Amino acid sequence: xxxxxxxxxxxxxxxxxxxxxxxxxxxxxxxxxxxxxxxxxxxxxxxxxxxxxxxxxxxxxxxxxxxxxxxxxxxxxxxxxxxxxxxxxxxxxxxxxxxxxxxxxxxxxxxxxxxxxxxxxxxxxxxxxxxxxxxxxxxxxxxxxxxxxxxxxxxxxxxxxxxxxxxxxxxxxxxxxxxxxxxxxxxxxxxxxxxxxxxxxxxxxxxxxxxxxxxxxxxxxxxxxxxxxxxxxxxxxxxxxxxxxxxxxxxxxxxxxxxxxxxxxxxxxxxxxxxxxxxxxxxxxxxxxxxxxxxxxxxxxxxxxxxxxxxxxxxxxxxxxxxxxxxxxxxxxxxxxxxxxx
Amino acid sequence: xxxxxxxxxxxxxxxxxxxxxxxxxxxxxxxxxxxxxxxxxxxxxxxxxxxxxxxxxxxxxxxxxxxxxxxxxxxxxxxxxxxxxxxxxxxxxxxxxxxxxxxxxxxxxxxxxxxxxxxxxxxxxxxxxxxxxxxxxxxxxxxxxxxxxxxxxxxxxxxxxxxxxxxxxxxxxxxxxxxxxxxxxxxxxxxxxxxxxxxxxxxxxxxxxxxxxxxxxxxxxxxxxxxxx
Numbered sequence: 203x204x205x206x207x208x209x210x211x212x213x214x215x216x217x218x219x220x221x222x223x224x225x226x227x228x229x230x231x232x233x234x235x236x237x238x239x240x241x242x243x244x245x246x247x248x249x250x251x252x253x254x255x256x257x258x259x260x261x262x263x264x265x266x267x268x269x270x271x272x273x274x275x276x277x278x279x280x281x282x283x284x285x286x287x288x289x290x291x292x293x294x295x296x297x298x299x300x301x302x303x304x305x306x307x308x309x310x311x312x313x314x315x316x317x318x319x320x321x322x323x324x325x326x327x328x329x330x331x332x333x334x335x336x337x338x339x340x341x342x343x344x345x346x347x348x349x350x351x352x353x354x355x356x357x358x359x360x361x362x363x364x365x366x367x368x369x370x371x372x373x374x375x376x377x378x379x380x381x382x383x384x385x386x387x388x389x390x391x392x393x394x395x396x397x398x399x400x401x402x403x404x405x406x407x408x409x410x411x412x413x414x415x416x417x418x419x420x421x422x423x424x425x426x427x428x429x430x431x432x433x434x435x436x437x438x439x440x441x442x443x444x445x446x447x448x449x450x451x452x453x454x455x456x457x458x459x460x461x462x463x464x465x466x467x468x469x470x471x472x473x474x475x476x477x478x479x480x481x482x483x484x485x486x487x488x489x490x491x492x493x494x495x496x497x498x499x500x501x502x503x504x505x506x507x508x509x510x511x512x513x514x515x516x517x518x519x520x521x522x523x524x525x526x527x528x529x530x531x532x533x534x535x536x537x538x539x540x541x542x543x544x
Numbered sequence: 545x546x547x548x549x550x551x552x553x554x555x556x557x558x559x560x561x562x563x564x565x566x567x568x569x570x571x572x573x574x575x576x577x578x579x580x581x582x583x584x585x586x587x588x589x590x591x592x593x594x595x596x597x598x599x600x601x602x603x604x605x606x607x608x609x610x611x612x613x614x615x616x617x618x619x620x621x622x623x624x625x626x627x628x629x630x631x632x633x634x635x636x637x638x639x640x641x642x643x644x645x646x647x648x649x650x651x652x653x654x655x656x657x658x659x660x661x662x663x664x665x666x667x668x669x670x671x672x673x674x675x676x677x678x679x680x681x682x683x684x685x686x687x688x689x690x691x692x693x694x695x696x697x698x699x700x701x702x703x704x705x706x707x708x709x710x711x712x713x714x715x716x717x718x719x720x721x722x723x724x725x726x727x728x729x730x731x732x733x734x735x736x737x738x739x740x741x742x743x744x745x746x747x748x749x750x751x752x753x754x755x756x757x758x759x760x761x762x763x764x765x766x767x768x769x770x771x772x773x
Contacts, residue, residue, distance in 0.1 A: 255679055279682035289673040292695055292772075301691075302681035350681060 212261030232388040236405035244414040253283040282351040283360040288343035296331040319353035341372030423461040429453040441505035449538030457540040465537035466511035554746025569735040580651035592663025613657035622720030642723035650717030655707035662703030666696040698772040709762040
């Protein structure tokens with residue numbers, strides 16, 4: 203099947219600083235992609251490029267098999283993006299939602315389409331369609347912003363932290379509405395969110411970005427910091443509570459230490475230690491079921507850092523893991539990998 | 545002090561009795577200001593939009609010139625336009641001197657920098673998310689530009705109303721280009737200047753009250769629009 207997006211050797215450079223560097227990425231039509239990574243990792247830049255709003259400095263991007271056009275809206279009219287902070291045009295709710303259709307000249311059954319979109323985001327058309335942009339709460343404004351995109355029945359919906367600045371109820375409605383759009387029209391969803399429990403639950407694929415690079419299609423633990431030689435070819439990172447993370451090899455200035463969550467084993471007790479084995483004391487703060495795999499992603503706070511581990515549903519049940527449970531994270535020093543950033 | 549009180553009482557009598565000469569000056573003011581502001585908006589809004597929306601070489605220099613022209617003295621405008629439309633001037637044959645159209649040209653030149661500068665500022669101050677939002681809704685370049693102007697409409701209206709305020713209250717250009725001819729080119733401001741000089745306080749105060757009412761309406765409109773913008 204032809205992917206809806208194909209990115210090849212894509213680079214984005216701002217002021218001689220590479221903020222995005224993706225060798226190869228394909229996104230299939232109708233796929234739900236979660237995009238995760240720390241602040242400044244290039245998530246929003248990637249979204250703007252996928253939205254065809256910003257041209258990459260180098261590389262090619264294909265949209266449904268054709269070289270993507272940035273200057274015109276030939277491809278862009280099939281893609282829409284919802285920004286983090288709700289932004290509405292200075293018009294009524296009805297006119298905000300109708301805007302995209304009017305720009306396309308699709309004014310047939312306009313009222314019906316606008317009302318359907320309002321219903322999709324849980325807003326009563328009779329009550330809301332005549333309201334002015336300043337007569338809405340933050341959550342309502344974001345739902346109207348989403349409705350103005352859903353009404354276009356886009357091939358791709360890009361969401362940049364869509365629920366970060368809204369109340370919980372609106373957040374749930376927004377999440378459900380985009381999933382419904384995907385079910386109804388097969389829209390491809392690319393979602394940047396900090397709501398990991400939700401995104402791991404619904405996404406078919408998670409892309410993890412760090413300093414502009416795709417690390418691997420699972421969430422990695424990134425252990426940036428002051429790594430120091432620890433003897434015998436080992437390096438150590440001292441955490442704020444005095445515990446050490448031990449890694450095999452040494453960190454070069456242009457590398458960062460990463461740890462695959464699948465290499466991290468969770469236990470309730472501290473085992474006999476040898477110098478190559480890490481055993482970090484921490485507390486579970488979040489657990490979420492990974493979509494389709496039956497695996498559970500466990501987020502553990504160790505000192506001031508978060509570690510992610512993957513366990514099977516069975517193990518989670520046997521160990522009676524719950525948020526708040528004190529646990530030990532075990533991993534070999536050789537599990538620490540050094541990833542070059544340049 | 546009695547003459548002030550008498551003047552105020554007389555002013556109300558003039559206004560309430562529909563004194564023709566007073567209302568002629570009001571009508572002339574409204575006529576000439578409508579003419580000048582309409583022409584000014586037709587030219588100034590597109591120019592201001594281009595100045596605020598597009599990037600081009602020399603944009604900063606043009607902006608600096610336009611901003612400087614905001615403080616253009618009315619008598620200097622009067623002098624310059626006079627030089628062009630006087631019988632000996634390059635446009636002398638058009639017979640514009642001492643006509644409403646002559647005053648309107650002067651007022652147009654006075655108001656144009658206001659409309660251009662404030663419209664440009666209005667467009668520049670639009671939320672950067674606006675362009676992004678319009679593009680994500682599938683608007684073409686032209687649609688983005690037109691929708692941006694529409695989104696800044698309240699600020700653009702502020703520029704129009706501010707320019708109108710300047711036009712109705714100026715006296716120098718109207719006096720020099722209109723000649724303050726009774727029943728013909730006498731505006732509120734030129735009439736006030738003349739009647740006060742003649743010691744006719746009542747008519748001066750009456751016209752002053754009309755001008756103040758207009759200024760109040762203008763300012764109220766500006767403040768309402770600013771809240772919307």
